[in-house]
Amino acid sequence: MPDTIVILNGPNLNLLGTREPDIYGATTLSDIEASCRAHAEKIGVAVDFRQSNVEGELVNWVQQAKDTAIAIVINAAAYTHTSVALHDALKASGLPVVELHLSNVYKRESFRHKSFISSVADGVMCGFGAYGYVMAIDAARHIATTRTEKT
Numbered sequence: 514m515p516d517t518i519v520i521l522n523g524p525n526l527n528l529l530g531t532r533e534p535d536i537y538g539a540t541t542l543s544d545i546e547a548s549c550r551a552h553a554e555k556i557g558v559a560v561d562f563r564q565s566n567v568e569g570e571l572v573n574w575v576q577q578a579k580d581t582a583i584a585i586v587i588n589a590a591a592y593t594h595t596s597v598a599l600h601d602a603l604k605a606s607g608l609p610v611v612e613l614h615l616s617n618v619y620k621r622e623s624f625r626h627k628s629f630i631s632s633v634a635d636g637v638m639c640g641f642g643a644y645g646y647v648m649a650i651d652a653a654r655h656i657a658t659t660r661t662e663k664t
């Protein structure tokens with residue numbers, strides 16, 4: 514059974530590909546999931562890919578990941594900028610965390626410059642569109658592998 518990387522997606526990301534293509538591209542979340550699965554297979558890991566519009570559900574999934582995954586990739590979407598609950602859950606998980614955004618949040622409104630996730634993430638990636646998910650899988654596995662080798 515290959516190691517699993519949990520990829521969590523927050524509110525409204527289920528709408529990808531249907532609106533605001535100028536900001537988020539034309540790719541749907543299902544397309545992104547398919548490319549994550551294809552890349553994961555290539556590098557010999559499994560992905561558990563999820564989306565929710567409900568903050569508490571995302572918190573539950575972070576808590577569960579502690580027992581099932583080697584790392585978390587999270588695009589918390591709007592909850593990035595508001596959620597102390599996700600900050601606390603990610604910190605408590607003790608897992609490597611990669612914070613991910615499709616858009617370059619620093620080129621956008623100032624309220625998107627504040628993240629409650631960054632201070633508990635190992636690294637942050639933004640602005641690479643759907644390809645960022647593939648990069649984030651590689652980064653998450655690298656961090657998890659490096660950490661395991663150290664302990």
Ligand code: CA2
Nearest residue numbers: 525526528529532590591614615616625
């Ligand atoms: O750039 C990203 O990935 C974001 O996490 C996306 C969030 C936004 O609140 C963050 O500041 C940056 C929004 C996701 C909503 O996606 C939509 C896609 C299509 C139509 C409407 C919303």
